[in-house]
Amino acid sequence: MILEILSIGLIVSACLALFLDEVVYSVAALAGTFLFTALLYYVNGAIYAGIFQFVVGVGTLAILFLSGEMLSDKSTKKTSPKKLSALIGAGVVLSLPAIFLSVSGSTGVYSDASFGDALWSLSGVDVILQALVILTVALGIAIILYEQKKGGK
């Protein structure tokens, strides 16, 4: 029962995040999406995934709230209660197939590797991905500095 409630909450908050007119309320709905996802992971036994989803979600949302305040047009219209209830209804309807339908089939792959073993065996991929992260951040900083230099001229 709790999984069904969480999945309905997930889809409804995703719909609200995309289609609410106010940016700040959209970001608040996205916070709900991240929270429901973390709870789904936790309830299904993926505890580490739930904790990481929660932590990363909090960081992303803090930045999104700030940039949402900076970028939003102050003259945006407010969402009417009719549209809000329509969005919630659409979200509930969209979450029904996940509750009542099922896809059968098995991958045939099974491994009893624990979380620690899996993380250790993936350490090579981790190093490559960290290099990618550093490269991406360096690229972002270079773009910002280039734009500032260009704007200063």
Place this chain on the structure above:
Amino acid sequence: MDFVILSLVMLAIGIYGLLTNRQLLKVFISIELIATAATLNFVMLASSMGQGLGQAFLILAFSTDTAVSGVVLALLVIVTKKYGTSNINEILKMQEKRDSEAEQ
């Protein structure tokens, strides 16, 4: 309860938002939803088979996703400050206007 269908619905909502929203921040939220749908599918399938591999991959995916999000947000702020709006249609119109003025 099927998590494959749940993540498919999330993916469909994200793609629909990506195609219909014209605000840059909403486009970014759509991309976040698509990434969440992908990781949800992956972790749920892995955890239902009793594997820790899915959770380990999730952490690696998060590290790249967060870095990309930071860069995308920085670009959003730059574009919005440069053009004075966050609407994609208006930005394209301004760009076309500038290009035509530069040609003349």
